[in-house]
Amino acid sequence: MMSEPDVAPLQAVLAALADPVRLEVVRRLHRAQGPMACGDLYDGVTKATASHHFKVLREAGITRRDDVGAHARQLLRGDEVEAAYPGLLSSVLDAAEAEASSRPSVPATA
DSSP: OOOOOOOOOHHHHHHHHHSHHHHHHHHHHHHHTSOEEGGGSOSSSOHHHHHHHHHHHHHTTSEEEEEETTEEEEEEOHHHHHHHSTTHHHHHHHHHHHHHHHSOOOOOOO
């Protein structure tokens, strides 16, 4: 069995979390508390762009990809990130949740 990569240096972790699309991916994974299908983790970007964002998060050690048959699932490595940088991920996620809840909701269009 392949071992998990280490969590990247702090600068790489912060850079990965600084992008709004990647932060939303991490926020959704955190809320799910388990693996999620890749397509459920992003809106408004192409599949190729989403793949790039998943790669950045994986290389930073924030997420891992599990292949289940023909389906890929993303999983947050929250415990590993918290062990490397205590309080970092929880603080970022708390701020992201607060920001998301303060945004006005966009009405659905027909």
